Amino acid sequence: MAKGKARVNYMGREGIVQSDTGPDWGFLYRASTVRDPGWNVGDRVVTPDGRVFYYSLSGGACSTGMGNVFYNAIPATGIDYSLLAAASAIGTKQVTMTNQGVVAQTEDGLRNGTIVLKPATGSTNHELQQRRIIGNTAGGVSDEITIYLDAPLTEALTTASYAFAMPSPFSDIRYHAGTAATYCSHCGLSAVEVTAASVYHWEQTWGPIWIAPQGECGQTQYGRGVVFRYDGTIQYVDYSSAIGGATGQYAGFILDNNAASNGSTCIMLQVCI
Numbered sequence: 001m002a003k004g005k006a007r008v009n010y011m012g013r014e015g016i017v018q019s020d021t022g023p024d025w026g027f028l029y030r031a032s033t034v035r036d037p038g039w040n041v042g043d044r045v046v047t048p049d050g051r052v053f054y055y056s057l058s059g060g061a062c063s064t065g066m067g068n069v070f071y072n073a074i075p076a077t078g079i080d081y082s083l084l085a086a087a088s089a090i091g092t093k094q095v096t097m098t099n100q101g102v103v104a105q106t107e108d109g110l111r112n113g114t115i116v117l118k119p120a121t122g123s124t125n126h127e128l129q130q131r132r133i134i135g136n137t138a139g140g141v142s143d144e145i146t147i148y149l150d151a152p153l154t155e156a157l158t159t160a161s162y163a164f165a166m167p168s169p170f171s172d173i174r175y176h177a178g179t180a181a182t183y184c185s186h187c188g189l190s191a192v193e194v195t196a197a198s199v200y201h202w203e204q205t206w207g208p209i210w211i212a213p214q215g216e217c218g219q220t221q222y223g224r225g226v227v228f229r230y231d232g233t234i235q236y237v238d239y240s241s242a243i244g245g246a247t248g249q250y251a252g253f254i255l256d257n258n259a260a261s262n263g264s265t266c267i268m269l270q271v272c273i
Contacts, residue, residue: 003135003148006112007043028053029192031201041200042112042168051207052273053191058201060174062194066212066232067251068203069184071172075101078113078166085144088157093149097163099139107138112168115147120160129155133165173203178230186228186249188271205272208255210265217254217265224253226267234267 132150188205227248252270
């Protein structure tokens, strides 16, 4: 896989696109266990109507009608806080660290993720360097792994410096029903049905969409904002309720002027732009 920064494609960006001259959106509605060579997990497409899609990898079944969640975690999928294995000078665009995670890392499996670099023990958070990951070498648990950065270091690092790395949040997307006491952060909805893990697909994270509602989503007296419930459905914002507001994740706002709870209300999804 060639190393490079995350790809962003603004489809039809040349101007107003008519239906007979516009791009074919069919690729957004394909799912496969084989990665499309034209895209990497975490790459983004923006359509002329303002919808945003991210190329994603499933960690389980994903929903097209209820919110899916980011399921990555450190150290389950990333590399936990550890000392660097080698010094890196100012201007360097790579670092080497020991894989302190609980899983082996595949080549470029961390691409489009984030690495956080801390100069040394006792240093403050004001001195952190954060970079996008554009690639990495493969390695098992406790192996040394080289991580390639999207920009050079502005502060030198030594073997007394620390780092932790997380893959792209879109490298483990799944539908997770949860309970009222357990929450995950929602990313959006899959553009096509995904029934298993390890399936490459597109997740819509922004723009007009329908999401299964709970309660009075269309009732004007409850306001226009909606939040994700723990089960991926949406409901009106209610800050007196843990489910409806106090710990609910903002999902977007109601688009139409319907004041009835008929379940047909579409929203402007507002998660990842």
